Amino acid sequence: MEPDYHTLQDFMTHTKGIAYLVMAVALVALPLFWHFLTGRDDKKKTF
Amino acid sequence: MVIFEHAVVDRFLHDKIDEEHDIESRNVALGFGKAASFLMAGYLMIQVIGITMDDDWKYLGTRWGLWYLIEMIGFVGLPAVVYAIGVRERNIEMIQKASLWTVIGIVLNRLNISLVAFNWQLPLDQRYFPSWMEIMTTVFIITIGVVMFKFIATRMPILHAHPDYPDDH
Structure with missing residues (x-):
């Protein structure tokens, strides 16, 4: 069901809240994807 | 690309x-x-x-x-x-x-x-669609690009070293 927005503040609070959740998912998902992408690369010694 | x-x-x-x-x-x-x-x-x-x-x-x-x-x-x-x-x-x-x-x-x-x-x-008849001249211009530009690339790649040392300058490539 579509939330009922009465003011721009309502709308921004709702969308920003969801956007923060999406960003949290992205912050977890993108490093995991990077790990999958580089998982079989040759390990470079850094010492 | x-x-x-x-x-x-x-x-x-x-x-x-x-x-x-x-x-x-x-x-x-x-x-x-x-x-x-x-x-x-x-x-x-x-x-x-x-x-x-x-x-x-x-x-x-x-x-x-x-x-x-x-x-x-x-x-x-x-x-x-x-x-x-x-x-x-x-x-x-x-x-x-x-x-x-x-x-x-x-x-x-x-x-x-x-x-x-x-x-x-908009209704379909009011929407933009390129004329045949615009489509042919696009085909022309792409063809020129492909022909120029092939001309250069087959005549210049792009995909291989020049035999006279093997270390300068």
Whole structure:
């Protein structure tokens, strides 16, 4: 069901809240994807 | 595009490629495939954040929304995964196929923006469609590009070292 927005503040609070959740998912998902992408690369010694 | 271009060169101008260039191009394909995969995943995330900020989730179930999802999942998400698998497996052929997929996706995206979804609210007879002269101009520009590239790649030391200057390439 579509939330009922009465003011721009309502709308921004709702969308920003969801956007923060999406960003949290992205912050977890993108490093995991990077790990999958580089998982079989040759390990470079850094010492 | 670079990966796809090299796949085409490898197929049609293979006799011009020397061994060193061949090895280097494999490493370039692996590196660019990795970069393309991660950037496309990032682009997908940016799109999701864009949908969220405008609260456009309700439109995804419409016909235009489904067309958008085909573009995003079919021509961004899936090629990104195929690139990633190709990079993991060190499978150049898979990366090259993903690059063709991506190029088709870019063409589809530009056509969606400039033709398919442009002024979508107007009746079909009022929508923009390029005239035959515009289409032929596009064909002309692409043909000139291909002919110039082939002219240069077959006559200059682009895909191989010049025999007189082997160390300067």
